[in-house]
């Protein structure tokens with residue numbers, strides 16, 4: 001890529017985390033921001049986060065939680081996720097009332113999100129290339145993605161909320177790298193899957209928001225950004241329809 005790109009994922013309607021990440025991105029001379037999905041779901045600010053995305057992101061891949069607004073009962077969702085999806089749908093579904101036009105815009109923005117994006121040697125998706133519900137978290141699941149990548153060199157994913165790098169070895173063996181905050185990774189054309197972690201609901205026991213900076217020279221680094229977890233959690237606790245555990249887990253990053 002000839003320009004600096006920020007790649008974010010799994011914002012999950014967490015406006016405080018998204019705002020902190022946007023401020024960090026603004027300091028890094030980034031030209032474009034790509035989002036790998038799950039802009040909404042779980043968190044208390046779906047409408048505000050959609051507005052930020054519409055104004056700043058090149059595109060948002062359709063995550064399973066973005067897709068869930070299309071169904072009254074989302075497919076393959078556990079109880080907690082289904083409850084949050086139901087509440088989210090109610091918040092963003094257009095109603096004939098003041099603000100209807102804006103609501104319609106946000107609603108169709110989410111509905112029209114693409115499932116994958118290919119840019120040069122980059123391929124981007126939410127869960128896996130095949131489905132936004134697949135978890136790529138071990139050698140077996142990573143190998144399936146490498147098979148689906150075709151000519152692409154790098155595949156960027158989200159969905160697990162755990163940042164990580166899977167490298168393909170010469171004998172098709174998988175090497176896993178747990179990324180360090182701020183360290184530069186240069187892959188020199190090696191084939192890799194990069195999970196960019198989560199902005200709004202990290203699950204790697206680090207509560208800070210996560211995003212990836214891709215530089216002009218092909219190197220990239222993972223950045224962790226603290227934000228006011230208490231504020232987001234408090235909004236969740238005060239929202240009837242969002243289970244408290246969704247706020248509690250943000251403190252631990254789990």
Ligand SMILES: [Fe+2]
Pocket residue numbers: 010012038063065159160161
């Ligand atoms: Fe997610």
